[in-house]
Amino acid sequence: MANPVTKKLASLWEKVDKKLSNQPSKGTIDTRDIETEHLKLVIKEGTVSIDKLEKIQKVFKILSLVLVYAFLVFMALIVLLPFYWMIITSLKTTTEIRASTQTFWPKTVMWSNYANALSGNFNFPVYLRNTLVVGIVSTLGTLVTTIFAAFAFARLNFKGKDLLFSLLLMTMMIPGEMMVITNYITVANFGWLNGTLWGAYLAMIVPFWVSVLYIYLLRQNFKQIPNELYLAAKVDGKSDWTYLWKVMVPLSSPTLISIFILKLMGAWNSYVWPNLVADNPDFKLITNGLRTAFSSEGNVEYGLQMAATVVVTVPLLLLFIFFRKYIMRGVGRAGIKG
Amino acid sequence: MEKKNDWRAWLYLAPVIILLSVFTFYPLISTIVIAFTSDYKYLTQSGSGFDISNFAEIFASKQVDNGDGTFSTVYSDVVKYAIPNTLIIVFVTVPLSIIVSLMIAVGLNSIKAFKKIFQTIFFMPYVTNAIAVGMVFAVIFNDNGLWNYVFRSMGTHWIDQGAPASKAMVALCIYSVWHALPYKILIFLSGLQNIDKQYYQAASVDAAGKFKTFMNVTVPLLSPQILYIMITSFIGSFKEYSSIVGLFGGPGTLKNYRNMYTVVYYIYDSIAAKQVQVGCAAAVMLFIVILIFTGIQFIVSSKRVHY
Known part of the structure; x- marks a missing residue:
């Protein structure tokens, strides 16, 4: 409708119509007359003029945009509310938290909640050490096995390759x-549940040294590297090994960073398996410690509990802010597989 | 290429194959074997034969003496709690979270200003700890919490000690939807961005309204993503566990009652109770259900969802 050519054409026809109706006696139309005459353009669709229709459409468009933004802001507030509530609760006094009238800003800001949370039952330094050791070692192990397997599947040829790959998938x-x-029985049989810290570490790390999903992702990435590079390296007398580490791995670093961060986040958030194999308080990972530290029967110290929750949540959010691109791409690509 | 490279390829694959054999393939077989073993003893790791008694035990109801000569039937926790709870979670949270996330994704796709900020905000629940945020929701829903303060008229006592399962389920569903949104929005948004603009131009030439365009253009063209999200959310809902531990700190709102039980919770409990054979049987059933859903996805996506 808004096309200027159609507009012009329509206006011309309008003029012709006007001419004809104004001068019914005359049989011919003077076209020059039409070109020069000033007539108001009135095109109608139904009973509304086009100008008006366009205005209505514009208003409608702005209105719907306002509605979309209103909806998004509303949903964003809902999404953010738990974060906000966690932070303000962590700064409130217990009486204020338990008061019948809820406050949306702490009356007295209790920074001491954080000091108390980290010095009490919630043995943060130990949990942090365990989580970092388990997270980093299992991530590095996964990266090594993933790089090897993805290389074999993307670059090497061997009997049963497709069969093995579909078996993995x-x-x-x-x-x-x-x-x-x-697996619980297996690690027990391996003697890893013997009550030592190293045993607990092994039990929490080794079973997670393989990730088929990441092998799949990295293989896709390796396959995009042009064959010519491989052949050139072969001509230069480079072995597969040097080619893998000097060419393929650097070229795939974005994917490897994604895998590293997602895997690390996985260790930070893991609960079920560590809960089974690390029953000693000194072996616990951060999430397990968080769940058990403040749940004394009856009256939970919500202020301290939320302070500890903030301490567990903030590193994840920081990681997300700094590596947003890698995390979202990694998660997105993992989803669109197949 | 050349065949002599064979052994080298297997060398590269060795770590993965060894680890998968020990921690994936062997457990897969072993779990099935234990599930069908009768009189399995955890300590000796042996049983006396093959039957389906472990499966029967999951569903077995007991006759309990009321003390006055009458007997009442007590259903197993799986029949009484885990299965109904799982069904509620599946059929409430999955459609709800898909609709909400689709609306958000369509909204995000239609705006330009502040899009990045909104995308970041909506992705934030993904990078959280299920237990930690569950505890935050527990603070919001507890007797003196925000939820009770705002919705006083609907009555108090949602998740605390003695709260009815129906109310606790509301809290659990709200939390699950909140936690499930980011991933779905991400997948839907990337699907929407891949839809050719021509379809929308064609729709506008045909003077199709916004809703009509959405139902007749967007939804069909997004059907691969919708199907994928549906199946993965169904499977995810069957495995609800961390959110329950986070929100309730245990399997129920009543002492000694497991009214928030799920199948996966039952499986993990069986390890602690050294009754791994029933846990294995439950795991096998869960596996079969997941296989069925994956099969449905496979069949439907190869037949229908193709444009």
Whole structure:
């Protein structure tokens, strides 16, 4: 409708119509007359003129945009509310938290909640050490196995390659709950549940040194690297090994960073398995410590509990802010597989 | 290429194959074997034969003497709590979270200003700890919490000791939807961005309204993502566990009652109770359900969802 050519054409026809109706006696139309005459453009659709229609459409567009923004802001507030509530609760006094009238800003800001939370039952330094050791070692191990396997699947040729790869992909359908029980028996048989810290570390790290999903992602990435590079390296007498580490790994660093961060976040958030294998308070990971530290029967110290929750949540959000691109791309690509 | 490279490839694959054999393939078989073993003893790791008694035990109801000569039937926790709870979670949170996240994704796709900020905010629940945020929701929903303060008229006592399962389920569903949004929005938004603008131009030439365009253009063209999200959320809902631990700190709102039980909770409890054979049987059933859903996705996506 807004096309200027159609507008012009329509206006011309309007003029012709006017001419004809104004001078019914005359049989011919003087076209020059039409070109020069000043007539108001009135095109109608139904009973509303086009100008008006366009205005209405514009208003409608702005209105719908306002509605979209209103909806998004409303939903964003809902999404943010738990974060906000966590932070203000962590700064309130217990009486204020338990008061019948809820406040949306702490009356007295209790920074001491943080000091008390970290010095009490919630043994933050120990949990942090355990989580970092388990997270980093299992992530590095996963990166190594993933790089090797992805390289073999993307670059090397061997009998049964496709069969093995589809077998690997099929394992992604198996729920972790299928493995948990027998793996618990297995690590017990390995003697890793002997009550030592190293045993607990091994039990929490080794079973998670493989990720089929990440092998899949990295293989896709490796496959995009042009074949010519490989052949050139071969001509230069480079071995597969040097080619992998000097060419393929650097070229795939964005994917590797994504894997590293997602895996680290996974360790930070893992609860179920560590809860099973690390029953000694000194072996606990951060999430396990968080859940048990403040749940004394009856009256929970919500201020301290939320302070500890903030301490657990903030590193994740910081990681997200700094590596937003890698995290969102990694998660997105993992989803659009297949 | 050349065949002599074979052994080298297997060398590169060795770590993965060894680890998968020990921690994935062996457990898979072993879990199935234990599930069908009768009289399995956890300590000796042996049983006496093969039957389906472990499966029967999951569903078995007991006759309990009331003390006055009458007997009442007590259903197993799985029949009484885990299965109904799982069904509620599946059929409430999955449609709800898909609708809300689709609306947010369509909204995000239609704006330009502040899009990045909104995207970041809506992704934030993804980078949180399920237990930690569950505890935050517990603070919001507890008797002196924000929820009770705002919705006083709907009555108090939502998740605390003695709260009815129906109310606790509301809290759990709200939390699950909140936690499930980011991933779905991400997938839907990337799907929306891949839809050719021509379809929308064609729709506007046909003077199709906004809603009509959405139902007849957006939804069909987004059907691969919708199907994928539906299946993965169904599977995810069957495995609800961390959110329950975070929100309630245990399997229920009443002492000694497991009214917030789920199948996965039952599986983990079986390890602590050294009754791994019933846990294995439950895991096998969960596996079968997940296989069925994955099969449905496979069949439907190869038949229908293709434009």
